[in-house]
Amino acid sequence: MQLDILYATVSGNAETVARKLEELAKEDGYDTSLNELNFHTVKTFKELRNVAIITSTYGEGDVPEMGLDFWMELKNSNDKLINMKYGLIALGDRSHEVFCGAGKKISKKLQDLDAKKVIENLECDGNTEGSHEWSLKFLTKLKAFGYNKK
16 A cells, blocks of 8 residues: 655654654555655645645744645645545644644645545644654554545
């Protein structure tokens, strides 16, 4: 099963989480692709089927630079993503007015475009706590989701 792992980071934490997810996915038999969010346009993104997005939040709820071009295109898109299944980890800091804003915006837009959320978003406060456990659950649920064709 193919899994595309996309990340946007400022300090490197989201990329680290993405790389760890990639290792776990490979151990579990997935074929993986790891790229920053800006690697995709909406046209290439809508061809993906199984997606994990890990993003930090920049400033007051903004998508980091390495995902900003993608986000600007996605937020203005009406292209349906009915064949996409996804999971999302948002990294943030509760001391900011908007906590995990980048992840929340992206997830809401994906749902608005009919992508199927496989697992609840993980929101991390100032660290990556819980990301390993979330990753294991996501991979298990994604496989089950694929087999059941829900």
